[in-house]
Amino acid sequence: MSELLKIAIVGAGGFGKETLVMINQINAIKVQWQVIGFYDDAHTEGTLVGGSKVLGRVDLLNEVQEPLAVVLAVGNPQVKRKLLERLKNSKLYFPPLIHPAATIGENVKAGAGCIITAGCRLTVDITLNDFVLLNLNTTIGHDVTIGSYTSVMPGVHLSGYVQVGEEVLIGTGASVLQNVSIANRAIVGAGAVVNRSVEEGRTVAGVPARPIKKND
Numbered sequence: 001m002s003e004l005l006k007i008a009i010v011g012a013g014g015f016g017k018e019t020l021v022m023i024n025q026i027n028a029i030k031v032q033w034q035v036i037g038f039y040d041d042a043h044t045e046g047t048l049v050g051g052s053k054v055l056g057r058v059d060l061l062n063e064v065q066e067p068l069a070v071v072l073a074v075g076n077p078q079v080k081r082k083l084l085e086r087l088k089n090s091k092l093y094f095p096p097l098i099h100p101a102a103t104i105g106e107n108v109k110a111g112a113g114c115i116i117t118a119g120c121r122l123t124v125d126i127t128l129n130d131f132v133l134l135n136l137n138t139t140i141g142h143d144v145t146i147g148s149y150t151s152v153m154p155g156v157h158l159s160g161y162v163q164v165g166e167e168v169l170i171g172t173g174a175s176v177l178q179n180v181s182i183a184n185r186a187i188v189g190a191g192a193v194v195n196r197s198v199e200e201g202r203t204v205a206g207v208p209a210r211p212i213k214k215n216d
């Protein structure tokens with residue numbers, strides 16, 4: 001058996017715990033990862049989360065001397081980016097993680113740190129830039145591009161030719177119709193049906209989705 005690769009989870013909250021389960025499920029198909037524990041500024045060192053220990057604050061990862069895989073188990077796109085900016089250690093690397101129960105079609109590219117969870121289905125000619133999260137049961141149609149740090153919550157449907165910018169949050173159960181673009185740092189409310197392109201920084205919600213506020 002080849003040597004296991006060590007992996008740390010940043011974020012010991014609910015999604016961190018789900019990410020631990022996902023890694024266990026990947027290992028159940030083919031053992032490859034050894035989870036060393038969680039790093040989180042807001043959790044007490046030594047606390048057990050889903051059976052794995054909180055090892056300390058995130059900045060401790062900058063002291064690691066051996067190669068270590070890291071997964072950013074955080075849903076908020078801006079928090080994800082800020083966490084990454086704090087990690088300056090060249091020993092750290094960020095593999096994409098794909099659940100064995102995700103269906104990946106043809107010419108699908110997933111950048112560093114992407115997380116594709118159980119039940120997601122991606123068809124063809126799809127690009128996920130770095131640190132994109134696709135949460136449970138999301139479907140992505142043909143010719144879709146998603147920008148870095150964007151998080152797509154459970155049960156979202158993105159139709160063909162949809163373009164999503166960086167640091168976008170798409171809420172649970174939203175549907176985005178074909179050819180629509182969602183610009184950087186926009187937020188799509190849970191359950192929205194997005195039939196028009198969304199401007200940078202806008203929050204839209206409802207059916208059909210319309211702006212509800214201008215973000216900070």
Ligand SMILES: CC(C)(COP(=O)(O)OP(=O)(O)OC[C@H]1O[C@@H](n2cnc3c(N)ncnc32)[C@H](O)[C@@H]1OP(=O)(O)O)[C@@H](O)C(=O)NCCC(=O)NCCS
Nearest residue numbers: 153154170171172187188189190191192203204205206212
């Ligand atoms: C859209 C969203 C970001 C807005 O949050 P917010 O900025 O805190 O806004 P508020 O809750 O103050 O709501 C502002 C208005 O929009 C309405 N609204 C909020 N979310 C809505 C939604 N998803 N659909 C329709 N209307 C919504 C509110 O009822 C409120 O209307 P009012 O002014 O008439 O009372 C949030 O409600 C949302 O949907 N987030 C997604 C959460 C998610 O998917 N989580 C996944 C976890 S895995």
